[in-house]
Amino acid sequence: MINQLSWKVGGQQGEGIESTGEIFSTALNRLGYFLYGYRHFSSRIKGGHTNNKIRVSTTPVRAVADDLDILVAFDQETIDVNHGELHEQGIIIADAKFNPVKPEQTKAEMYVVPFTELAAELGTSLMKNMVAVGATCAVINLDVQVFTNVVEEIFGRKGEAVVQKNMEAIQQGYNYMLEQLGGKAGIMQLAPADGQQRMFMIGNDAIALGALAGGVRLMAAYPITPASEIMEYLIEKLPKVGGTVIQTEDEIAAATMAIGANYGGIRSFTASAGPGLSLMMEAIGLAGMTETPLVVVDTQRGGPSTGLPTKQEQSDLMAMIYGTHGEIPKIVMAPSTAEEAFYDTVEAFNLAEEYQCPVILLSDLQLSLGKQTVEPLDYSQVEIRRGKLVQEELPELDAKSYFKRYEVTEDGVSPRVIPGMKHGIHHVTGVEHDETGRPSEGAANRQAQMNKRMRKLGQIRFNTPVYKNAQHEEADLLLIGFNSTRGAIEEGMERLEQEGIKVNHAQIRLIHPFPTEEILPLIESAKNVLVVENNATGQLANIIKMNVGHVHKVKSLLKYDGNPFQPHHIYDGSKELFPLQGAVINGNV
Amino acid sequence: MATFKDFRNDVKPNWCPGCGDFSVQAAIQRAAANIGLTPDQLAVISGIGCSGRISGYIKSYGLHGIHGRSLPIAQGVKMANKDLTVIASGGDGDGFAIGMGHTIHAMRRNIDLTYIVMDNQIYGLTKGQTSPRSAQGFVTKSTPKGAIEGTVSPMELALTSGASFVAQSFSTDLKDLTAIIEAGINHKGFSIINVFSPCVTYNKINTYDWFKENLTKLSTIEEYDPSNRELAMNTLMQHNGLVTGIIYQDKERPSYQELVHGYADEPLASQDLQLGDEMFNDLVKEFI
Numbered sequence: 120m121i122n123q124l125s126w127k128v129g130g131q132q133g134e135g136i137e138s139t140g141e142i143f144s145t146a147l148n149r150l151g152y153f154l155y156g157y158r159h160f161s162s163r164i165k166g167g168h169t170n171n172k173i174r175v176s177t178t179p180v181r182a183v184a185d186d187l188d189i190l191v192a193f194d195q196e197t198i199d200v201n202h203g204e205l206h207e208q209g210i211i212i213a214d215a216k217f218n219p220v221k222p223e224q225t226k227a228e229m230y231v232v233p234f235t236e237l238a239a240e241l242g243t244s245l246m247k248n249m250v251a252v253g254a255t256c257a258v259i260n261l262d263v264q265v266f267t268n269v270v271e272e273i274f275g276r277k278g279e280a281v282v283q284k285n286m287e288a289i290q291q292g293y294n295y296m297l298e299q300l301g302g303k304a305g306i307m308q309l310a311p312a313d314g315q316q317r318m319f320m321i322g323n324d325a326i327a328l329g330a331l332a333g334g335v336r337l338m339a340a341y342p343i344t345p346a347s348e349i350m351e352y353l354i355e356k357l358p359k360v361g362g363t364v365i366q367t368e369d370e371i372a373a374a375t376m377a378i379g380a381n382y383g384g385i386r387s388f389t390a391s392a393g394p395g396l397s398l399m400m401e402a403i404g405l406a407g408m409t410e411t412p413l414v415v416v417d418t419q420r421g422g423p424s425t426g427l428p429t430k431q432e433q434s435d436l437m438a439m440i441y442g443t444h445g446e447i448p449k450i451v452m453a454p455s456t457a458e459e460a461f462y463d464t465v466e467a468f469n470l471a472e473e474y475q476c477p478v479i480l481l482s483d484l485q486l487s488l489g490k491q492t493v494e495p496l497d498y499s500q501v502e503i504r505r506g507k508l509v510q511e512e513l514p515e516l517d518a519k520s521y522f523k524r525y526e527v528t529e530d531g532v533s534p535r536v537i538p539g540m541k542h543g544i545h546h547v548t549g550v551e552h553d554e555t556g557r558p559s560e561g562a563a564n565r566q567a568q569m570n571k572r573m574r575k576l577g578q579i580r581f582n583t584p585v586y587k588n589a590q591h592e593e594a595d596l597l598l599i600g601f602n603s604t605r606g607a608i609e610e611g612m613e614r615l616e617q618e619g620i621k622v623n624h625a626q627i628r629l630i631h632p633f634p635t636e637e638i639l640p641l642i643e644s645a646k647n648v649l650v651v652e653n654n655a656t657g658q659l660a661n662i663i664k665m666n667v668g669h670v671h672k673v674k675s676l677l678k679y680d681g682n683p684f685q686p687h688h689i690y691d692g693s694k695e696l697f698p699l700q701g702a703v704i705n706g707n708v
Numbered sequence: 709m710a711t712f713k714d715f716r717n718d719v720k721p722n723w724c725p726g727c728g729d730f731s732v733q734a735a736i737q738r739a740a741a742n743i744g745l746t747p748d749q750l751a752v753i754s755g756i757g758c759s760g761r762i763s764g765y766i767k768s769y770g771l772h773g774i775h776g777r778s779l780p781i782a783q784g785v786k787m788a789n790k791d792l793t794v795i796a797s798g799g800d801g802d803g804f805a806i807g808m809g810h811t812i813h814a815m816r817r818n819i820d821l822t823y824i825v826m827d828n829q830i831y832g833l834t835k836g837q838t839s840p841r842s843a844q845g846f847v848t849k850s851t852p853k854g855a856i857e858g859t860v861s862p863m864e865l866a867l868t869s870g871a872s873f874v875a876q877s878f879s880t881d882l883k884d885l886t887a888i889i890e891a892g893i894n895h896k897g898f899s900i901i902n903v904f905s906p907c908v909t910y911n912k913i914n915t916y917d918w919f920k921e922n923l924t925k926l927s928t929i930e931e932y933d934p935s936n937r938e939l940a941m942n943t944l945m946q947h948n949g950l951v952t953g954i955i956y957q958d959k960e961r962p963s964y965q966e967l968v969h970g971y972a973d974e975p976l977a978s979q980d981l982q983l984g985d986e987m988f989n990d991l992v993k994e995f996i
Contacts, residue, residue, distance in 0.1 A: 320995045336979065359987070360983065361972025361976060363968045373780075375781045379781035382781070495996075498988040498989070501983075539751075549774055
């Protein structure tokens with residue numbers, strides 16, 4: 120009996136690899152397993168190797184598994200590229216169609232199943248993915264009937280006959296594989312799940328749902344990997360609340376249209392990735408200068424330039440904190456799970472209105488596209504706070520006067536009125552301006568307005584700026600990360616702890632303004648600090664050094680090959696950092 | 709009822725004496741009053757350049773944004789609050805150089821707002837460089853041997869980009885200009901109005917006298933029919949674009965907002981932002 124299964128399906132892009140993984144994982148999620156799926160794909164529509172690695176577990180998992188139990192191969196390349204991940208008891212299930220060859224180095228067993236042929240006999244070779252799912256069921260001893268609902272949902276529209284054929288394909292795959300296994304199902308018997316109904320979603324779904332729950336009515340966006348799912352979800356859902364998505368001509372239009380809509384009184388946002396964010400920088404400055412709320416989602420991917428558009432990276436950090444010329448107040452948030460992405464997105468809209476400034480919600484490709492099990496989200500935790508938005512009638516102004524939209528206040532935040540309100544007329548400009556918004560270049564006014572704007576974030580209230588798992592008052596090692604590295608860090612930490620190394624973990628959720636007070640005690644009480652990030656220059660480590668100090672203690676564990684951290688990277692990287700301590704504590708390294 | 713004086717504020721424009729933009733400012737103020745708007749029902753969104761300052765010189769809501777982006781900002785404002793009258797404005801550099809992409813897409817998108825371009829065929833605020841509207845051979849600081857590039861033809865461009873209201877005017881014709889702006893505001897959809905607004909400091913070629921000599925009023929062309937797109941295009945080409953009046957109007961075409969699936973009848977800005985438990989739970993179920 121195993122509590123965890125690592126399963127990968129691979130083939131050529133465009134031949135249904137994604138749907139194979141989708142069907143398999145959706146059914147298992149409904150049985151109450153915890154899943155984590157990560158897709159390897161390329162920037163092309165058809166062709167090129169793609170795979171979907173899915174982890175199934177009876178306990179929560181948030182990282183790509185180190186190794187592989189089952190590799191389902193639709194072509195030889197899948198075997199050649201991925202066999203190295205298989206552990207010794209792992210198996211390959213390969214389509215007979217391409218005469219699969221097992222590499223000499225691999226100790227894994229290979230089973231050849233005629234996926235395509237069996238499917239073709241049933242009417243269409245398109246169903247080969249169903250045959251593969253059925254074959255997997257025989258290995259883990261899963262009743263094929265658990266797929267009935269999922270198959271009905273996908274093919275129901277095409278009629279009962281198509282549903283039946285697909286179920287038949289799964290059954291045939293199961294039967295064929297069972298025979299190969301000598302009639303004994305479940306050479307990898309998966310422990311039963313708890314049957315709880317949980318959500319199964321990618322981070323982008325969580326962000327989009329968060330935006331909807333957070334009161335968004337207009338999204339302006341330009342398609343880009345890995346952000347497009349956010350607009351696609353909202354294109355479907357926003358009309359239900361009277362709103363819409365506008366696909367703009369470019370990202371500059373997306374950001375400025377969102378600014379216009381926020382100025383107009385609604386909650387509006389945009390989402391993009393590095394190239395789009397680069398184009399938006401001037402607009403972000405306008406939002407900062409005019410104190411217009413603006414939420415921008417940045418789903419980080421491999422940069423610079425077009426970089427690695429379908430690969431994992433976390434290298435936009437500095438650009439997001441400092442991007443735009445001049446100086447503005449800005450909030451940068453970085454959720455690390457789909458749950459956090461949902462709640463943080465709601466909060467991003469609240470903070471944008473409360474502090475009247477741009478809020479960047481950072482995600483990364485692994486979080487945005489990785490499909491994961493999520494505990495049901497709680498709507499009672501969703502609150503909408505609009506800050507100093509004036510909603511009551513304003514007192515009459517004399518004909519010459521303007522409303523003091525940029526009144527210098529103690530907390531730096533001024534009352535905000537929206538166009539259309541009586542007695543609220545004021546001017547808004549990206550030029551330095553006085554309290555009514557009129558352009559003003561005077562030195563004293565400049566100082567007063569600059570101070571007012573920069574003062575706003577001085578007392579920022581943020582619920583959990585740092586996710587902490589810090590059991591040790593004095594730790595051998597503090598691991599720090601942001602966004603999707605959380606799962607790999609948690610598992611790496613678990614292994615280090617098993618060896619007696621005391622490890623604390625901090626995942627930064629509020630990147631800017633940096634939560635120095637939260638993180639300082641953890642750094643001071645740790646012998647070693649390792650900052651884990653998917654970039655080449657250690658951007659988070661540098662931000663920590665700038666804000667917290669301890670420049671010699673703060674070390675980096677970096678990965679910028681386009682792939683996510685896996686638990687063993689964290690374990691190995693940590694052990695390298697302090698081999699002596701590790702050896703002493705462990706005694707047998 | 710508000711008069712055009714209610715749309716005046718006490719800010720002294722930093723335009724040069726004699727600048728064409730003064731008349732555009734006056735025409736907007738008059739058109740708004742004539743239509744029956746009050747200052748709080750109008751939002752003027754402008755770009756960067758001499759003309760971009762116009763939003764600060766009209767007593768109404770206004771946003772002076774970044775160079776070339778008045779249109780996407782204005783479209784966002786209108787989408788947020790369909791009850792507002794939204795005017796976008798800027799110069800020829802703003803609309804036909806840095807912001808050209810937005811101009812074309814705003815025309816094909818057809819959100820109900822009015823775009824007024826103050827076209828002086830020169831970059832004034834940066835002190836006299838060539839613009840996409842400068843004639844070939846035009847000598848400026850940036851084209852000391854004369855401009856090499858061809859000239860953008862905004863009205864022909866508007867016709868081919870699917871604009872539903874295309875008009876041109878001359879800033880000294882205050883009465884005509886006011887009437888055209890009124891017609892643009894009343895048009896259900898996107899209206900583009902290119903206004904020849906001479907720069908008295910840096911453009912010594914396209915002067916007031918030059919325009920008076922070269923412009924043809926469409927009202928003087930017999931049987932001109934602004935609903936005939938082909939005729940509009942031919943007329944523009946025959947006159948090298950130098951005509952004034954409503955060049956083309958498609959009164960049948962619905963605006964973007966009329967076509968958006970599910971778009972609320974009430975202005976979005978006055979909506980309650982809560983989704984409610986029931987809808988939220990339904991959304992959550994889709995992920996199980």
